[in-house]
Amino acid sequence: MMMMILSPRQWLLLLPLVFLSTLLFSYLYTTLWLRPERLRQKLRSQGVKGPKPSFLFGNIPEMRRIQKLATPAQEEGAGPTDRFSSNYVATLFPYFLHWTRVYGSIYLYATGSIQTLHVIHPDMVKELASCKSLDLGKPSYLQKEHGALLGTGILTANGDLWVHQRKVIAPEFFMDKVKGMVNLMMDAALSMLNSWEEKVESEGGRAEIVVDEFLRNFSADVISRASFGSSFVEGKEIFYKIRQLQKAMAKRSMLIGVPGSRYLPTKSNREIWNLGSCIRSLILDIAKKHGQDSAATRNKFFLHSIIEGSKAASFSSCTPEDFIVDNCKNIYFAGHETTSSTAAWCLMLLAAHPEWQDRARAEVLDVCHGEALDFDKLRKLKTEEELILRPQKQQNNRDDIQVYISP
Ligand code: HEM
Numbered sequence: 001m002m003m004m005i006l007s008p009r010q011w012l013l014l015l016p017l018v019f020l021s022t023l024l025f026s027y028l029y030t031t032l033w034l035r036p037e038r039l040r041q042k043l044r045s046q047g048v049k050g051p052k053p054s055f056l057f058g059n060i061p062e063m064r065r066i067q068k069l070a071t072p073a074q075e076e077g078a079g080p081t082d083r084f085s086s087n088y089v090a091t092l093f094p095y096f097l098h099w100t101r102v103y104g105s106i107y108l109y110a111t112g113s114i115q116t117l118h119v120i121h122p123d124m125v126k127e128l129a130s131c132k133s134l135d136l137g138k139p140s141y142l143q144k145e146h147g148a149l150l151g152t153g154i155l156t157a158n159g160d161l162w163v164h165q166r167k168v169i170a171p172e173f174f175m176d177k178v179k180g181m182v183n184l185m186m187d188a189a190l191s192m193l194n195s196w197e198e199k200v201e202s203e204g205g206r207a208e209i210v211v212d213e214f215l216r217n218f219s220a221d222v223i224s225r226a227s228f229g230s231s232f233v234e235g236k237e238i239f240y241k242i243r244q245l246q247k248a249m250a251k252r253s254m255l256i257g258v259p260g261s262r263y264l265p266t267k268s269n270r271e272i273w274n275l276g277s278c279i280r281s282l283i284l285d286i287a288k289k290h291g292q293d294s295a296a297t298r299n300k301f302f303l304h305s306i307i308e309g310s311k312a313a314s315f316s317s318c319t320p321e322d323f324i325v326d327n328c329k330n331i332y333f334a335g336h337e338t339t340s341s342t343a344a345w346c347l348m349l350l351a352a353h354p355e356w357q358d359r360a361r362a363e364v365l366d367v368c369h370g371e372a373l374d375f376d377k378l379r380k381l382k383t384e385e386e387l388i389l390r391p392q393k394q395q396n397n398r399d400d401i402q403v404y405i406s407p
Helices: 008-045 060-077 080-084 088-092 094-103 122-129 140-145 159-173 175-179 182-202 211-251 267-292 294-298 302-312 320-352 354-368 375-379 382-389
Strands: 106-111 114-119 394-397 401-405
Touching (some): 008 106, 008 114, 060 094, 060 106, 094 114, 114 122, 159 175, 159 302, 159 320, 211 267, 211 302, 267 302, 267 320, 320 354, 320 382
Antiparallel strands (some): 106 114, 394 401
């Protein structure tokens, strides 16, 4: 066996390498294991248990295993109504159901090094819902792992940056502004309903319509018109790209939290990077045109407030361009899928419960008397309100741990 003898000079040259490796190892050990373990210990001492995570992947392998085992059994066992309404948690998130049975209504699980507190205890849900963003803060992983989609916008920001964004964005959702949007919502809804009617007529009075894409387009149409005014066609192009970005990011959703996975030049990561820079250019182009168009500057759309907000403050973590791009993306993301899936959920509940359809129809006839819907009439439609309020799922992101509030 040959042994290599190093001279003192060679040893000295190796020292920085040894030093760097030790630093890297202790950094990885602290962030990936020690810090999450301390957090878990704190919660364990308060009686919060949960499945044992593995190093690097947390509980992802177990989630995959439970999902694989559960899906065929549920598909066979559940009726169509069951599968989509009361029992949908079992179909979509069988691991939550399994862990709830084992650990109770509050437990901790991990995806990679991200720790999530799963809560379905009503009192705690109530208490958490009363916390404002600044009370608990938002976790840094959102900006790191979902950077291409959320950046440093209002959904991920903390401290002064969040306060400034909130001041800029909140007035856009004051009641008088929303009242002014009802007409454009009606226009978008009517054009969608007309296309459904045309389809039904062309197919002899009966047609099967897959509503998801229509509702997504409807929601994109409304937010684009409300946010970008006359530039709404370009706004819709951004939606299309953001949807593609979401799909690309969903491909690696189980890997979120696995250290370093977002830097690997995989096919989906490359797609994410390309779409990210394409969306950025599209938004900045609209913003530039808006600045040159005096009519657009007079009509104060959401984009106008964001552009003004980007000039009003300087933050080390965010350039004025980032401010515009990230907040536009955040509004798209926050308002698009949420409203379209809520609408799809309501339609699905109505389809599953014909007696609710009768109630809703009678109410609309009673309130509208054949006239177009307006803001005041909308407030009188209680069945629709009840449907919207029937919970889907909610996830609140807070510093250190994510809080998943299940229905
Ligand atoms: C059914 C529809 C919607 C649901 C269920 C929903 C749900 C939520 C939830 C749970 C949060 C808190 C997230 C967190 O703190 O971690 C949130 C925040 C937010 N949502 Fe929505 N949302 C909906 C529609 C919209 C729409 C239409 C818009 C705008 C066009 C919007 C804009 C926002 C913004 C800007 C925030 C961040 C507020 C802040 O941090 O101060 N949302 N939403």
